[in-house]
Amino acid sequence: MMVSNIFRRIQLIKLVKDDNLFFNSLLFKAIMFFTLFPALISCQKKPPKNALELTQKEKSHVIIINNSTELPTQIKSDRNFQNLTYHEDLLVYGNDTVQTKGNNYQYIYLSNKNTFVDTLLISKGDTIVLDISNTGITYKNDIQEEPQKLFNSIKTISNPDTDSLFSIFYIIDYKHKLNIHSDFNRSEIYPVHFNSKRYSSNPEELTTLLELMESDYENQLNYIDYLIKEQKIEVEYGTLLKYRFKQIFFEKLIKLYSVSKNKNILKLATSDVFVNNDLLNDPFAETIIGFYLLNGVLKGEKSNSRSSVFFDYKKAYDIIPNPERIDLNDHLIKYLKFLCLENMIEQGEGFESINKRYSDFKNTYLDSSFNNYLEKRYLVDFEKLKKLEDDISLISLDRKIKYFDALKEQLKGKLIFIDFWASWCGPCRKAMPDSKNLISFFKEEKDIVFIYLSIDKDYEKWKNASYSEELELYKHNYLIVNLDRSSFLKEIGLKEIPRYVLFNKEGRLSHINAPGPQGEELKSLILKELKQQTSK
Numbered sequence: 288m289m290v291s292n293i294f295r296r297i298q299l300i301k302l303v304k305d306d307n308l309f310f311n312s313l314l315f316k317a318i319m320f321f322t323l324f325p326a327l328i329s330c331q332k333k334p335p336k337n338a339l340e341l342t343q344k345e346k347s348h349v350i351i352i353n354n355s356t357e358l359p360t361q362i363k364s365d366r367n368f369q370n371l372t373y374h375e376d377l378l379v380y381g382n383d384t385v386q387t388k389g390n391n392y393q394y395i396y397l398s399n400k401n402t403f404v405d406t407l408l409i410s411k412g413d414t415i416v417l418d419i420s421n422t423g424i425t426y427k428n429d430i431q432e433e434p435q436k437l438f439n440s441i442k443t444i445s446n447p448d449t450d451s452l453f454s455i456f457y458i459i460d461y462k463h464k465l466n467i468h469s470d471f472n473r474s475e476i477y478p479v480h481f482n483s484k485r486y487s488s489n490p491e492e493l494t495t496l497l498e499l500m501e502s503d504y505e506n507q508l509n510y511i512d513y514l515i516k517e518q519k520i521e522v523e524y525g526t527l528l529k530y531r532f533k534q535i536f537f538e539k540l541i542k543l544y545s546v547s548k549n550k551n552i553l554k555l556a557t558s559d560v561f562v563n564n565d566l567l568n569d570p571f572a573e574t575i576i577g578f579y580l581l582n583g584v585l586k587g588e589k590s591n592s593r594s595s596v597f598f599d600y601k602k603a604y605d606i607i608p609n610p611e612r613i614d615l616n617d618h619l620i621k622y623l624k625f626l627c628l629e630n631m632i633e634q635g636e637g638f639e640s641i642n643k644r645y646s647d648f649k650n651t652y653l654d655s656s657f658n659n660y661l662e663k664r665y666l667v668d669f670e671k672l673k674k675l676e677d678d679i680s681l682i683s684l685d686r687k688i689k690y691f692d693a694l695k696e697q698l699k700g701k702l703i704f705i706d707f708w709a710s711w712c713g714p715c716r717k718a719m720p721d722s723k724n725l726i727s728f729f730k731e732e733k734d735i736v737f738i739y740l741s742i743d744k745d746y747e748k749w750k751n752a753s754y755s756e757e758l759e760l761y762k763h764n765y766l767i768v769n770l771d772r773s774s775f776l777k778e779i780g781l782k783e784i785p786r787y788v789l790f791n792k793e794g795r796l797s798h799i800n801a802p803g804p805q806g807e808e809l810k811s812l813i814l815k816e817l818k819q820q821t822s823k
Contacts, residue, residue: 348395348409350385353427354419358399359754361471362387365394365570368622371656378471378754392527394570397424398472400755408434410524437520441532444510445503452496456482457543470710470755481546496543497551501560504536527570534571537561541578557583564616576626584623600630604644621652625661632665632744637771664747666768679773681740681765684750689765691775694738695794702735702816703790704801704809707781709743710752715785719756721804726761728810734792734817738763742770742784791816 354360359378362385379385387395391411398404401421409415416427460478467474486493508529515525537556544552562579566572581587584603604627608620615623628648631641649658666682679691695703706722708715726737739758743749749766758764770776779788779799789798789812797816802808 348387348393348411349414350387350395351414351416352379352383352385352419353417354379354381354383354399356399356401356419356421358401358421359471360397360399360417360419361751363396366573367570368572369567371660378751390523390527391521392524394527394531400468400471401473403474404472408438408527437514438528441507441510441528442535444506446499449496449499449503452492452499453539453543455485456493456496457546458482470751479542479546481543483547486547493547493549494551497555500536500539501555504532507532526568530569530571533561533569534574537575537578544582553582559614562615564614564619567618567622572622573626576623580623580626580630597634598630600627600634601636601640601644603627604631621648621654621657624648625657628661629665635744665744666746666766679740679775680768682746682768683765684753684759694763695790698736699794700734700792702792702813703738703794704735704813705738705740705788705790706804707740707742707784707786707788709741709784710745710748711743712784716752716756718785718803718805723757725804725810729813732817735813736763737761739765741766742781789813789816 350362352360359380362377362379364387367390377385387393387409393409395407395409396404397407397417399419402419402423405424407415418425418427458480460480463478465476467476511520511525511528511532514520515522520528540552540556543549544556557579561575562583566575569575580600580603581598584607585598585600589598604624607623607627608615624644625648628641628645631644645661648661652658681689681691681694683689706715708719710716722737729735739753739761741749741753741764743752743766746766753759753764767773767776779796785803787798787801787803787809788796789801791797798812802812
């Protein structure tokens with residue numbers, strides 16, 4: 288059984304009252320980012336082969352990919368926190384066959400750089416044949432229509448006034464579409480705003496809308512229960528559908544809250560309708576937990592200690608369990624603290640703060656699956672490497688450890704050009720084509736080496752960006768492990784990226800702030816350095 292093309296993800300920008308547009312990045316993260324994590328195995332060509340090893344090996348699905356593009360296909364699935372196993376993003380190049388390992392029923396997410404994310408509901412034994420082109424993803428084999436019809440029939444169990452009222456308060460500006468391309472998918476973003484005039488004159492209409500939305504959700508659950516009771520669908524399938532419709536209800540709520548900041552919406556979104564111990568079984572739980580951490584635990588308070596939007600997940604970690612939610616069990620509290628640690632790392636908290644709470648987490652829960660996940664994805668096990676101050680600790684795509692001083696000694700007699708970058712740095716990524724053109728220009732020159740050093744906190748994001756930029760083709764592409772400790776990085780004042788430095792053939796720093804690869808200035812500088820070194 289399989290459902291294709293169920294949900295096409297459309298992201299929205301918040302339009303604030305002064306009509307200025309901005310990205311609410313953490314809300315966007317809570318809504319969109321949390322749900323996309325892979326759980327798959329493939330016989331692929333370029334990326335790592337062991338995408339995931341799960342214990343339920345008998346529950347397999349097969350995806351046959353015919354890819355006419357040069358772009359990798361990304362396949363993701365939702366994280367299972369009852370059986371959290373570290374897994375890497377699956378990138379499939381060219382034509383390939385992928386065998387997934389997971390539950391009898393699960394959602395998977397497919398895309399490449401030029402396509403929207405396609406969401407499939409697949410069941411045990413499904414074989415899917417995909418044709419992937421630069422214009423999108425199509426399905427060659429016959430797609431069973433019954434599951435799609437079932438989903439649509441459940442979705443239509445709603446009061447006609449619900450959608451009309453929602454569109455009155457949550458207004459989307461379709462005239463100002465923004466196309467966004469990330470490493471492995473594209474999306475469309477629209478400005479949105481709240482109809483404050485309508486709310487001022489008819490505040491009871493918003494209350495009515497919330498009541499209708501809650502009533503629609505309850506009726507949809509009741510219908511799914513009926514289908515299960517009458518044995519029209521399997522219990523596991525019905526349970527997954529319940530979680531999916533809960534997510535749809537919740538995402539509509541937080542869309543409304545993002546533009547209205549209405550207290551009644553917040554109260555419902557952080558109530559036990561959503562925040563309860565059943566989240567441990569919910570494949571979409573991270574959306575709910577992410578919102579609850581920001582708005583239920585931290586009360587939406589932003590930190591003023593940084594220039595960008597920043598939430599104090601240290602504080603959230605320390606005050607959980609929140610007295611207002613003492614009914615949450617230890618397993619869910621562990622889940623909350625785990626996500627706090629992830630967000631601390633994502634936001635670039637200092638090593639001491641992270642290590643203190645990670646040590647507490649590891650000693651409190653003794654859960655090897657959570658600990659292994661954190662250690663492998665975020666490298667929190669490299670404690671000695673992170674504390675190293677008089678060198679730069681590096682890790683390669685194949686997880687081999689190197690030290691910059693040893694690498695520099697190994698390359699003595701050559702010019703060394705270093706590109707400091709990160710997966711999230713737009714200007715860094717924009718300069719990559721020029722960087723590769725520069726490397727191509729000097730490909731016959733044996734006396735210069737180009738090194739890419741990423742300051743990413745997340746190994747997975749760095750790895751994915753490296754493959755997207757084809758940096759796996761270059762010998763010297765590394766992730767910095769001890770960014771906060773390295774005295775050399777402090778000495779050169781590495782506070783902003785992109786940043787470029789150049790070492791001469793003696794291994795001495797000759798240009799602490801070298802020009803970037805765009806234009807001719809860097810090329811001329813390198814040619815000049817090579818000529819000077821040769822004449823000596």
